[in-house]
Amino acid sequence: MDDAETTGDAYVHDIYSEDGAISADFLDRINAAIENGDADALAATVANLHESELGDVLETFDSDERGRFVGLLGDRFDFSALTEVDEAVRMEIIDALSNDKIAAAVQALDSDDAVYILEDLDEKDQAEILAQLPFTERIRLRRSLDYPEESAGRRMQTEFVAVPPYWSVGQTIDYMRDSEDLPTSFAQIFVVDPTFHLVGAVDLDKLLRTKRPVKIEEIMRETRHAIPAETDQEEAAQIFEQYDLLSAAVVDENERLVGILTIDDVVDVIQEEAEEDLKRLGGVGDEELSDSVVETTKSRFLWLLINLATAILASFVIGLFDATIAEMVALAVLMPIVASMGGNAGTQTMTVAVRALATRDIDIYNASRIIRREVTVGFINGIVFAALIGLVAAVWFASPALGGVIGVAMIINMVSAALAGILIPLLLDRFGADPAIASSVFVTTVTDVVGFFAFLGFAAWWFGI
């Protein structure tokens, strides 16, 4: 153990510089090895990297560098790093390799990592690669791949320890000491009957605290949170989170144990799901940082097109009052303020609502309370900002009446914004749509249309133009 391992800041691995990027020194060493075509030096440089560190190195490279890096490493390239990079990077590396090479590499991986890599390939490549694997492994991977995308069955690891309930603690420990065929790491063992039906689980600390003669069935706990393999990964993650699980059994439709889900996979899912909401609210879908210009342009186009349609709709509303505006240009100057404040207030409410729906914190018991709260908050802030903008407008255009008109429009739009911000996500959710994707378009349409209509309409009526 070297010194760095015992110092307080040893957790900052030395391949990273202060700002969290891969250090220039380290990249220089890698680039030197690549330029010299020195595969041994390159392999030695990256030998001790954690798969996530190797993933960061891959993402730092441009496309050319990545190709030369993986090519030079050859068999010594650690494929598990591919589970830590963006999909675009992963596909680029995989596409450059022959199916033979992929088959050889996949055999060295844990089953969940292997599935993670195989699932993005097309059917034909998958079949070719699987055909080259040993029977047991082929069956295991095939089974995982047969479960739906983003299901517990896809994410599970098929390596686990299972023992019969009538074994003693001593027998179990002896088995673990002698068996060659155990998973690389595990935190619990499962108890199954002869037909592999799950009957319980034993945490390793429990096993270690118990005397050798005690039977497994006496110390096993209920596996209350066994997860059917078809379960969506997001739902599985919520179960982990709610019950603070470290791992959970995955069972097939006959309730037979087929694999385990571990918390480290679930952490990724939790992060992805939270990120998904954030990106969808921002109108960037499932975009990743390494996507190309073409992919990015395409993925953002639809959102902008929908926004164009709603912006034109708002313009039509303004167009209804063109005579009024021609008479009183101050209205054109002030009208974006009402719409913009409504848009922001609506976004605030919508953000809270979308997040609460995602975490299931909003339900029939508190929905009406939250709607009341939002409308009240909108009304109070509406009055405050009506006073502020009313004063500004009255002074700016020397017209107290104009101040009054914009104030009234502000209150109307802030209350509409609150209603739209909470009701639209609730309705979308009720009808099975994802509130994170569509809410924001509807909410800003409402606040724009109501904002322009309330302000211009009330002005037209008040000033009689």
Place this chain on the structure above:
Amino acid sequence: MDDAETTGDAYVHDIYSEDGAISADFLDRINAAIENGDADALAATVANLHESELGDVLETFDSDERGRFVGLLGDRFDFSALTEVDEAVRMEIIDALSNDKIAAAVQALDSDDAVYILEDLDEKDQAEILAQLPFTERIRLRRSLDYPEESAGRRMQTEFVAVPPYWSVGQTIDYMRDSEDLPTSFAQIFVVDPTFHLVGAVDLDKLLRTKRPVKIEEIMRETRHAIPAETDQEEAAQIFEQYDLLSAAVVDENERLVGILTIDDVVDVIQEEAEEDLKRLGGVGDEELSDSVVETTKSRFLWLLINLATAILASFVIGLFDATIAEMVALAVLMPIVASMGGNAGTQTMTVAVRALATRDIDIYNASRIIRREVTVGFINGIVFAALIGLVAAVWFASPALGGVIGVAMIINMVSAALAGILIPLLLDRFGADPAIASSVFVTTVTDVVGFFAFLGFAAWWFGI
């Protein structure tokens, strides 16, 4: 073990109804017990709930119901549920209890849960409660509370198993079988020298696979990711995530082992941090669902006030061209479209940038590539939408020139939006500000001002008005 435990859908605990809310049946049973003042029935009803389930029950109640529920349960109320509820709910329950009662309840909790509850109290209450605890526990909790808020030291558990390196596997197992003083659950044991300096760790599966005579020092692994107690919880969470840790040692400034952080605490941190970005981008800060009207109004006010200021700034820009608008009202009708498209495109870029900064996926190596990509995407989408809106405007107002003017303004604003969307978060981050909080104000200010100025200015010049 009852039937439900072994069926595939047993993970759906029966206190929840289909839609994820607490079932009406279950609430009826609780309410009946409360109305009858039957403490035993109430205790029996909630006895087997997981702390997170009890937390959900508490959040379902209104303030009155909560008070009666906790009051009737008395000593049988499981305080760990308080770690699973919103701060407002937690404080309401704690505030209603005497310090004596809190002190008694806190003793039954794991140290991390106890600290979680104590840290929100004021100094005086904290001191009073700590004074009533046994010496060792008082010292432990005091030490955790002395670390900064949201640090690893605050979140750590001070119960752990530590053994000397010269012990054998057999000795260690015997110690665990006989000791009464072990944590409720653990996944690894730590190896320390006589002064409690951390020298390594052993995972329980490793311990179970090794023969009894082998020395601990032969099987221990480096604890490369020991976390200094002052480390911010977000940084700690990133280490867990990067290295797929299940638990990590927490060390003090002298590198002595003071506690452990476990993945279940870190999962909460990861979720909180992702949620924080989402809420800050939406302009709702650290708001929680159970906040009152007054708190909510206040927390949203500042954001809306800043937005009012930027909206007025945009209005001033429009005001510069009031003569032009008076001459040609179509400009007032069309101008929100240019600003709105820029705002949306800017938000898209900004969302990607803020998230990439939070996950440290953007660094000096790829920043310039990402800036180039964003500007290119902005330019391409600018041209496409310039053509679309140019056509609409030309037909609508029967003026090809007006179509040309809005098209040019659209391209200018889309490119500005891309630049603002990427550069503003990068600059804020560089100067130590949180890009999630402030980016969106600056970005929409840029897109509004540039949008109105480009469109109205170009129109004024082109049409000579």
